[in-house]
Amino acid sequence: MFYTNATGEVGGKATGSPTFVESLFYAAFPLAASVITLVAIVIAEPRIGAPTDHRLLVIAAPVLTAASTPLMFTTVADPVAHAALFAIGSIATGVGSALLWVMWGEYYAVVPREESEMLAPASAVSAALVVLLVSAMDGWVAIAVATALPLLSGLCFRLVWTPEAHRVERALAKHGRTGHDATHRPLAGLGRTGFGILTVFAIVSIAGMGQTHWLEGAPLQAILLFSTLMMAVVALMAVSGPRRMSLFFLYRWMCPTLVIGFAAVILFGSGGGIATVAASLGGRFTFCLIAQIHFANYAAAGRATPAQASSLGWLFVHAGDLLGVVTWISLEPWVSSEPAAILWVSTLCIVALVVVTMIVMGETSAFLRVPEENTADSAIDSETAGCNVCADADTHLSDNVDTHLGDDVDAESNSIAAEPGPGPDREIDGSADLETRIAVLAAEHRLTPRETEVFALLSRGRSIPYIRDELIISRETAATHAKHIYAKLGVHSRQELIDLVQR
Numbered sequence: 001m002f003y004t005n006a007t008g009e010v011g012g013k014a015t016g017s018p019t020f021v022e023s024l025f026y027a028a029f030p031l032a033a034s035v036i037t038l039v040a041i042v043i044a045e046p047r048i049g050a051p052t053d054h055r056l057l058v059i060a061a062p063v064l065t066a067a068s069t070p071l072m073f074t075t076v077a078d079p080v081a082h083a084a085l086f087a088i089g090s091i092a093t094g095v096g097s098a099l100l101w102v103m104w105g106e107y108y109a110v111v112p113r114e115e116s117e118m119l120a121p122a123s124a125v126s127a128a129l130v131v132l133l134v135s136a137m138d139g140w141v142a143i144a145v146a147t148a149l150p151l152l153s154g155l156c157f158r159l160v161w162t163p164e165a166h167r168v169e170r171a172l173a174k175h176g177r178t179g180h181d182a183t184h185r186p187l188a189g190l191g192r193t194g195f196g197i198l199t200v201f202a203i204v205s206i207a208g209m210g211q212t213h214w215l216e217g218a219p220l221q222a223i224l225l226f227s228t229l230m231m232a233v234v235a236l237m238a239v240s241g242p243r244r245m246s247l248f249f250l251y252r253w254m255c256p257t258l259v260i261g262f263a264a265v266i267l268f269g270s271g272g273g274i275a276t277v278a279a280s281l282g283g284r285f286t287f288c289l290i291a292q293i294h295f296a297n298y299a300a301a302g303r304a305t306p307a308q309a310s311s312l313g314w315l316f317v318h319a320g321d322l323l324g325v326v327t328w329i330s331l332e333p334w335v336s337s338e339p340a341a342i343l344w345v346s347t348l349c350i351v352a353l354v355v356v357t358m359i360v361m362g363e364t365s366a367f368l369r370v371p372e373e374n375t376a377d378s379a380i381d382s383e384t385a386g387c388n389v390c391a392d393a394d395t396h397l398s399d400n401v402d403t404h405l406g407d408d409v410d411a412e413s414n415s416i417a418a419e420p421g422p423g424p425d426r427e428i429d430g431s432a433d434l435e436t437r438i439a440v441l442a443a444e445h446r447l448t449p450r451e452t453e454v455f456a457l458l459s460r461g462r463s464i465p466y467i468r469d470e471l472i473i474s475r476e477t478a479a480t481h482a483k484h485i486y487a488k489l490g491v492h493s494r495q496e497l498i499d500l501v502q503r
Contacts, residue, residue, distance in 0.1 A: 020333075022083075023329050024326065024329050025083065027209075027325045028326055029086070030090040031322040031325060032322060033093070034097060034098045034318045035315060035319050035322055037094055037098035038101075038314055038315040039315060041098065041311040042308055045308055045311070046305075050106060050306065050307035051099050051102050051307065052161060052166060052169065057099055058103065058154075058157065058158065060096070061099035061150075061154065062096065062100060062150040062151050062154025062157075063096075063150075064093075065092070065093050065097050065100065065150035066148065068089045068092030068093045068096065069089065069150070070089070070143055071086070071088055071092070072086055072089035072090060072093065073143050096150065101314045102307055102311045102314070104153075104292075104310075105292070105295055105307070105311070106169050106306040108120070108292055108295070108310075109169065109295075109296040109299040109309065110168040110172065113297070116292075116293055116296055120235070120289050120292050120293050121235035121236075124235070124286070128227050128228040128231060130149065131224055132221065133145070134146060135224065169306050172306055173305040173307065175302045176303065176304045176305035176309075177305060192359055192360050195360075196359065197287075197291065197313070197316040197317060197320060198319055198320040198323065199320065199352065199353075199356045200254065200258075200283075200287065200353070200356065201287070201316075201317050201318075201320025201321050201323075201324065202320040202321070202327065203324065203349050203353050204258070204320075204321075205280075205320070205323075205325050206324045206327060206345065207280035207349065208277055208280035208281060209324070209328040219274050219277075222274075222278075223274065223277055223278045223281055226278045226282055227278070227282040227286075230253075230282040230285075230286055231282070231289055234253050234286050235286075235289060237249075249290070250287060250290040251360060253286065254283050254357075255353055255354065257279045257282065258349075258350075259350050259353065259354070260275065261276040261277075261280065262346040262347075265343070265346045270342075288317070291317065294313070295309045296310075297472060298313075298472060301471065301472050331345060434459070434460075435456075438452070438456050438501065442455055445488045445489050447485065447488060450481060451481050451484060451485050451488075453471060454478060454481040454485060455485050457470060457471075458485065458494055458497055458498075459497065461494070464482065467482075485497070
């Protein structure tokens, strides 16, 4: 309903033409409720545990979201009563949906990577199709359908959140708190990637709100079909190549798409608005698709607990939404009165988007600040020695839960012995002795724990970009580790290294 406006402009029937304060209230209040809830989860999680630790929250989140959705679209004659109903609905749906996002984020962190990379595109495309379905409905029919969806989501979560999944999440959460001093504190830091997510979604919101008259009828149907196609293409390219899904792969799609959308307004005026809205909606769905995997991989690598990784990630997303909404509502009077204003807004958005993308593409560590990562190698190794908890994300909840994560995290070694699952890491050699040979060579040549991880991937023929995305480190850090490994082993290329391992 948020994207389709199927029920009409909220507040318009009861208040007539909304004032600036009313526009800000109706547009920003639901987002503010979600942002505040996500901040509360981040702060409270180290003390009271993740949402999935509390059965009441698992049940209450979908029920609260579903029950409060109609309140946001109930129109009464009294403006004060109308605003009160909307506020109650916004707070309840903000709390309930934020809890659902975090709980599903925890689930994505514990399933095998191949499975999550199948589930994320499937769910994202399904969401776009549901929006397409709701856009063809009117009034209370659309509300009834949308109200049922949180209940369906909650039911699905209850079915998949097994005791094995919860046990894996608990082990990851413990390691996320003890393995990285820089990231276990609440709101440990907004790194470049987090700043990039926030800024991109602010620009996406500005692009989507700038031409709201397109969000209805046949143009909306075309926009939703474009969004679905864009998600499917990006997901297919991401999962079919050796690099898998990463935010940096996505930026190569997002930046050109949004630039084209804003350029259409600059070139064709209001006639280019449909391209801007299409770029906004397509980019939003596709970004959420990839970001979900990024947050899960961040938690699986031991950089944060699954709940923290998911809640912080979606906090950046919806804080960016909120920033974009407030910015556009503040600029709208100027844009309405000055014909050239939309050109200025579009141009500044293009400049901001390009600059932020360049900044983010230069930092590939993660969305939380880890200051030690780009310092001396000894600091890198001591900071990330335990990052291999789920670096091979081929975790199988039923078969490998004991061998991959064990019943608990070894607090002394800060790492968990892992038996690699039957995933892509076995494509090159395929031999069960490969791990043994890697371990022997690593010990013989005194490789550090992090160098051993990089060495294992190099031995399987993995590229530096692949290692960067797999271990969630910067390209420069991965290349530096490779250089040190070559020097210690006395080889000069990846092929020589592979030959050494084979011998």
